[in-house]
Amino acid sequence: MQTLQEKASQWSGVDTADAFAIDDTNMFQKLGLQIFINLSTNFYTRVYDDEEEEWFRSIFSNSKKEEAIQNQYEFFVQRMGGPPLYSQRKGHPALIARHRPFPVTHQAAERWLYHMEKALESTPDIDADSRVKMMNFFRHTAFFLVAGDELKTQKQQIPCKHAASKPAES
């Protein structure tokens, strides 16, 4: 059986080493807090204004834009070498579990990445090397979450299969 990581690499076309090249240099020290805030603001402004793909925008309709921005940039800052803002406020990122309420399909991953690429290109002061590294990280992570989303379906089948409660296979 393929691991989450193997699925993420296969579907994204980004291998693990390239995805985690964000750790080669301290991106937070290089870019600073304000650029991360600007990037996430730029990204979610595009998402909440996505009139071309209403199905995508509707995924976020139960979330407040300001909160979505904060959750995102705090996680990015923490993951890319900055202070652990996200954990101090919300605990472990637990990326897959926290995406459970959302339908993280291949199509949704691609639309997320489409907006993120535009946001990265149009946020001032993000150099080309950082942009490439972040995009590889985001692409791999998006498909890691698609792989994680499939776990929901796998697990759902268990209790229905035999009508009751046979122990789960590991």
Add this chain to the structure above:
Amino acid sequence: MQTLQEKASQWSGVDTADAFAIDDTNMFQKLGLQIFINLSTNFYTRVYDDEEEEWFRSIFSNSKKEEAIQNQYEFFVQRMGGPPLYSQRKGHPALIARHRPFPVTHQAAERWLYHMEKALESTPDIDADSRVKMMNFFRHTAFFLVAGDELKTQKQQIPCKHAASKPAES
């Protein structure tokens, strides 16, 4: 509805600030790689030798001890200020999702913590301050995972709604 974090704090008795006091100083720089390897080796030796609570040991019966040790110390090193060893090898920690195969009950959390406390006390060169900080982090995290474990049950009920059990509360 309580968040994962709120449940973790309530059940563990450790608030978020105390749990993430591991970030106040760089624990990896303070302790070094070898101490993390020793701690996890000590911990899993106790777990795999747990003859008092066979139900607990059996949770790990499908996992190789050497691999369990490596997964654990690589995550601890990464989370406590060291190089991102875990992600380079396995991707995002995704703590809740990766614990899905295991029954992370309140009782299992307590037994895990029992062994970890013993391991912390008997691993040489871990100072008292680090021990307290790590134990708070572990205690909070263990119950964060218990809270995460409950998501499995919530989700399982959905497809069975008309076949058997009561509908899931959101």
